Structure formats: C-alpha cells, structure tokens
Amino acid sequence: xxxxxxxxxxxxxxxxxxxxxxxxxxxxxxxxxxxxxxxxxxxxxxxxxxxxxxxxxxxxxxxxxxxxxxxxxxxxxxxxxxxxxxxxxxxxxxxxxxxxxxxxxxxxxxxxxxxxxxxxxxxxxxxxxxxxxxxxxxxxxxxxxxxxxxxxxxxxxxxxxxxxxxxxxxxxxxxxxxxxxxxxxxxxxxxxxxxxxxxxxxxxxxxxxxxxxxxxxxxxxxxxxxxxxxxxxxxxxxxxxxxx
Amino acid sequence: xxxxxxxxxxxxxxxxxxxxxxxxxxxxxxxxxxxxxxxxxxxxxxxxxxxxxxxxxxxxxxxxxxxxxxxxxxxxxxxxxxxxxxxxxxxxxxxxxxxxxxxxxxxxxxxxxxxxxxxxxxxxxxxxxxxxxxxxxxxxxxxxxxxxxxxxxxxxxxxxxxxxxxxxxxxxxxxxxxxxxxxxxxxxxxxxxxxxxxxxxxxxxxxxxxxxxxxxxxxx
Numbered sequence: 243x244x245x246x247x248x249x250x251x252x253x254x255x256x257x258x259x260x261x262x263x264x265x266x267x268x269x270x271x272x273x274x275x276x277x278x279x280x281x282x283x284x285x286x287x288x289x290x291x292x293x294x295x296x297x298x299x300x301x302x303x304x305x306x307x308x309x310x311x312x313x314x315x316x317x318x319x320x321x322x323x324x325x326x327x328x329x330x331x332x333x334x335x336x337x338x339x340x341x342x343x344x345x346x347x348x349x350x351x352x353x354x355x356x357x358x359x360x361x362x363x364x365x366x367x368x369x370x371x372x373x374x375x376x377x378x379x380x381x382x383x384x385x386x387x388x389x390x391x392x393x394x395x396x397x398x399x400x401x402x403x404x405x406x407x408x409x410x411x412x413x414x415x416x417x418x419x420x421x422x423x424x425x426x427x428x429x430x431x432x433x434x435x436x437x438x439x440x441x442x443x444x445x446x447x448x449x450x451x452x453x454x455x456x457x458x459x460x461x462x463x464x465x466x467x468x469x470x471x472x473x474x475x476x477x478x479x480x481x482x483x484x485x486x
Numbered sequence: 487x488x489x490x491x492x493x494x495x496x497x498x499x500x501x502x503x504x505x506x507x508x509x510x511x512x513x514x515x516x517x518x519x520x521x522x523x524x525x526x527x528x529x530x531x532x533x534x535x536x537x538x539x540x541x542x543x544x545x546x547x548x549x550x551x552x553x554x555x556x557x558x559x560x561x562x563x564x565x566x567x568x569x570x571x572x573x574x575x576x577x578x579x580x581x582x583x584x585x586x587x588x589x590x591x592x593x594x595x596x597x598x599x600x601x602x603x604x605x606x607x608x609x610x611x612x613x614x615x616x617x618x619x620x621x622x623x624x625x626x627x628x629x630x631x632x633x634x635x636x637x638x639x640x641x642x643x644x645x646x647x648x649x650x651x652x653x654x655x656x657x658x659x660x661x662x663x664x665x666x667x668x669x670x671x672x673x674x675x676x677x678x679x680x681x682x683x684x685x686x687x688x689x690x691x692x693x694x695x696x697x698x699x700x701x702x703x704x705x706x
Contacts (some may be wrong), residue, residue, distance in 0.1 A: 296608055323614030333609035337627040346623060347613035392609075399613060 245272040246305075247434050248293060253302035253393060255288055262288045264458035266302070272402075275435045277466075278444040280455035281481055286438045289455065290407050293436065294318075294325045307402060326396030331406040332388040334380040340367070340391055341376040344398045348447055352399070359398070366394040370424050374434055386417030393424055406437035442485055446470055454478045490675035498676075499664045504592075505662030506683060512658055513647040515678060516583040517641050523584060524591025542592070549589035555650055558582040558618045562654060587644045594640060598633035599625060634702065638695035642688050649684075659683060 249268040262285045264412040270276055278286045291297040293304065295311060295318050303312045311321050335343050344363035348354045354362075367373040370390040380388055389409060396404060406425065411417045422444050427437055429448045439445050445452060446466045454462045454469060454477070462475040468485075473479045495502075531542040549557065561582040566573040586663040602625050610620040652660030663680045 278562065294612060296611060319611075319614040319616050321614070322612055325612070327612035329605060329609065329610075329612075331605055333603075333605035335609070335624055337624070347610075347615050350619050350623070351614055351616070396613065405612075 248274045249305040251303045254300045256300045273432050275429045275450045276452045277449040278438045284455040285458040286455050324402045326401035326404040328406045328409050330411050332392045334388050336380050344395045385413045386420050389421045403434040501662045505659035513645040516644050520582045520587030525609045527592035528595040546589045554586050555560035598629040601632045602628045618669040
C-alpha cells in the first residue's frame with residue numbers, strides 16, 4: 243500500500259499581481275523525507291506554507307491524511323494539530339517558559355492534563371538537551387536552543403508530518419549542527435518531513451527525494467543522487483554550480 | 487504674586503478642593519469606562535464581521551477627526567433629547583469624555599496587538615491553537631507591553647481633557663478657577679494655583695503608572 247499523507251493538485255498562489263506558485267502537483271508518502279531546494283524567490287517557502295494553509299492557495303486542492311483540507315467549511319485547526327511546523331525565526335512564545343511553550347497547545351487543544359503534558363514535555367526536552375532550561379524564558383536561550391525548543395513544541399502535538407521552513411538559515415554557524423542533528427534523528431525515527439533548506443550536504447544525506455523549485459514550479463525532482471550528480475534541467479545545473 | 491497666591495488660598499481653598507474632587511471623579515470615570523469601551527471597540531474593529539468593522543471604523547474616525555469641545559456640545563445638546571431624560575449637564579459631559587477617550591484607547595490597543603510579531607500568530611496557528619486561545623495566551627500577553635506606555639500617556643491626556651468641561655461649568659478645577667478669578671479679579675495667581683494642582687495630579691498618575699509597568703516587567 244502506498245500510504246499517501248499529503249497530496250497537492252495544481253496548486254497556485256498569487257500575491258497581488260505576482261504569481262508565486264504556478265501549478266504544483268506533488269504526492270508525499272508517509273515516512274518520506276522530502277527536501278525543497280532552489281534559488282530565493284522560487285516559491286519554496288510559499289509552497290511549504292500552503293501545505294498547512296498558513297497561506298491560502300489561490301487555486302488548487304490539498305489533501306492531508308485522506309481529507310481535502312482546501313474544501314470549504316473544514317476546521318483547519320484540527321488538521322494543523324497533526325502538522326508540525328518549524329520556522330526560520332523560531333517564533334517561540336517569549337511570554338511563556340520553555341516548558342509552557344511546549345505544553346500550551348496540548349493542554350488547550352488536546353485537553354491533556356497539565357501534569358501529563360509536562361511529563362511528556364520533559365521527555366522531549368531531554369532528547370534535545372534542554373531539560374535544565376525548562377523554567378527559563380526564551381530570551382535566555384541561544385538561537386540554536388530556541389530552534390530546538392520550537393521543534394519539540396511542534397512534536398508535543400504528536401504530528402504526522404513536520405514542515406521545516408529554512409530551520410537553520412537564521413542561526414549562527416556553530417548552532418546549525420545541533421539543530422540538524424535533531425532533524426536527522428527525527429528522520430531516522432520515521433517521521434514524515436518536508437524541509438525547505440539551503441544546507442545542501444544535509445539535504446543530500448537525509449532526503450529520500452529532493453524537489454528543485456524555480457519560478458514557481460518544481461523544475462526537477464529525484465533522489466538526492468539523481469539530482470545532485472546528474473541534474474537534467476539547466477536551471478538545476480546552474481543552481482548547483484552556484485551553491486556547491 | 488506669592489502674597490496674592492497665599493491670600494487666594496487662605497480664602498478660597500474650599501473652591502479648589504471642590505474642583506479637585508470633581509476633576510478626580512471625572513478622570514476616574516473617564517479612564518475606567520473609556521478603557522472598557524475602548525477595549526470593546528478594538529475587538530469589534532478586529533472582528534471578522536464587516537458591519538462591525540465599518541461601524542467602528544466610522545466611530546473612531548469621527549471621534550478622532552472632530553474637536554473634543556464639539557463632541558461635548560453635541561452630547562450636551564443632543565443626549566437629553568435623544569434618551570428623553572432630564573439629564574444633568576455633568577452626565578452629558580461625562581458621556582462625551584468617555585466616548586472621546588474610548589476611540590483613542592481603541593486605537594492604542596489595536597496598534598499594540600498588531601505590533602506583536604506576525605510569526606507569533608503563525609506559530610500558534612501552526613500548532614492548531616484556535617483564535618480565541620491564541621489571543622488570550624499568546625498575543626495579548628505580549629501586546630500589553632506595547633500598550634501600557636501609550637495608554638499611560640492617554641490617561642494623562644484624559645485627566646487634562648476634563649478641564650474642557652469648565653466650558654459647561656461642571657465644577658472641576660478649571661471651573662474653580664473661573665469662580666475664583668471672578669471673585670478676586672486676580673486671574674493669574676489663581677491660574678498658577680490650578681496649574682500646580684494639575685501638575686501634582688499628573689505626576690501622581692505618572693508615578694502610579696510607572697510602578698505598575700515595572701511590576702509587570704518583573705513578572706516576565
């Protein structure tokens with residue numbers, strides 16, 4: 243059984259007169275790690291943000307776990323609870339402690355008792371080496387620590403897919419490794435991952451499939467091997483010449 | 487001049503005390519109800535209901551675009567007729583003060599909410615947190631820090647704005663001045679007394695607000 247988790251059909255997105263996505267068709271299977279690469283302005287982040295409807299598509303349909311989330315009248319909050327997202331600028335909640343950042347959504351939306359949510363949060367914090375920071379406010383954390391917090395905050399909702407939007411682009415170089423290590427172990431655990439990234443080495447190692455986007459379309463896709471060693475599209479070739 | 491001031495104080499201090507009393511009453515009522523009404527208007531303006539949006543938009547634009555004195559005259563003339571109750575002038579003026587301040591407060595709160603980084607909203611949405619919870623647990627606690635300094639300023643404006651009520655002889659401090667200067671023919675010393683009283687009141691208010699802000703900063 244090919245277990246399809248996300249399906250995108252003819253996805254288009256305009257910002258005013260600017261067409262950012264020009265028709266994208268994609269199927270992402272459960273357990274797959276899919277990287278999206280491409281020059282800036284190619285629509286990578288917009289595509290990712292359309293997957294949980296942080297951006298409303300102008301046209302096209304999206305299915306998540308068999309249900310069309312672009313259908314009218316759907317409660318998108320319920321679906322978002324199963325789609326974790328990690329942002330370039332972390333977006334941790336500065337008014338809440340590390341622990342509260344993690345337990346907020348599970349206690350409010352999944353009605354998990356506070357004690358249980360905290361126990362689960364502590365277990366997650368252990369895995370990313372932040373257990374001793376549980377009562378700190380985010381302003382006392384480094385960029386790398388904030389991003390690891392953001393990742394476990396999303397994981398606390400037990401999502402079926404994790405969406406990463408350039409998770410290491412805003413980090414100091416020495417912080418990148420720690421965050422990538424966390425994402426890699428997630429990938430190893432079988433989590434479905436869609437990641438927009440500029441970390442080509444990482445992308446090559448962990449991805450099952452790489453999408454190369456240019457000018458609002460997926461210009462080329464394939465295994466990391468196909469794409470990095472034998473790119474077919476001239477845009478892909480030009481891009482890889484620039485970044486590798 | 488000092489002698490004049492002392493002479494006026496010894497003879498007419500009861501007039502100023504009465505003025506202080508009414509200035510404080512007007513200010514407290516205006517600040518309290520103006521803030522409540524202003525908060526309601528903010529949420530009406532930010533709601534998804536198009537009619538509410540339009541109504542509150544007009545409300546805020548009209549209030550901010552016309553002089554407060556005109557609004558006072560309007561409520562003074564219109565309100566007793568509109569609700570067909572023989573209303574004291576003081577009540578009409580209080581309504582005008584509340585309405586006026588609510589528009590400014592609404593704008594301050596809205597600006598404070600919108601100044602919260604849009605990433606915060608996106609993060610809450612991405613976790614599937616519904617809008618009302620997002621407001622309560624994520625956006626408002628952060629917005630309050632943007633709002634407080636500006637709202638403190640507004641409270642001081644509101645306190646000073648009560649002086650305009652003297653146009654209608656409502657009995658607050660500027661009315662006291664009018665009473666005393668008519669009785670003494672010494673307008674300038676009387677004005678200095680009133681000015682000093684206003685300064686003491688605004689300083690006290692500033693002090694209270696600063697202390698409140700500090701307490702809030704500590705709890706973070």
